[in-house]
Amino acid sequence: MAGFVQIIEYRTSKPDEVAALGDEFQKSREADNDSAVPGRGMTCADRDNPGRYFTIVEFDSYDAAMENSKRSDTSEFAAKMMELCDGAPTFYNLDLLQVQGTKN
Template identity: 70%
Template sequence: MAAFVQIIEYRTSKPDEIAALMADFQAKREAAGDGPAPTRSIAGADRDDPGRYFAIVEFESYEAAMENSQRADTTEMSEKMMELCDGPATFYNLDQVASMD
């Protein structure tokens, strides 16, 4: 199993703007239909700590994730997202060792 997962922890007082940014990014990426992309992603709001959010992004491999990170559109989206955050994000880079559906 060579899957890779990145968890991004962030704080924002503008969750609707981040959701709109992500929806626009996904639509543009799907329309382009090229290059590496996450196999799945989800976003969650922390019920116990309002304003704290997590993005969980799955890739086929670490290499695919790093290639995705180098794309200009990914860099642009990330910069815009960080402008909407209340402080820096924390990134967790995980090699997947198990999965349950």
């Protein structure tokens, strides 16, 4: 199975602003009919550790993820995101090996 997943772990006291920024970024890419939009993205809050969040983004491949990372709009988004975070994020870069189930 091909695929790549990036998990970004971060802390913020401004989750609503982070969500708005993410929505704005996604709408901008969609408005441009941009094929570089990741396949799926999720943002999760840690129930056991308030203020801790994870964004999970799926890509078709590692190469597609790295191309996305090199884009100027991605760099701009990341810089704005850092302003809303309480410290530096941690990135996990994962090769997708298996998916079970089809529930979304």
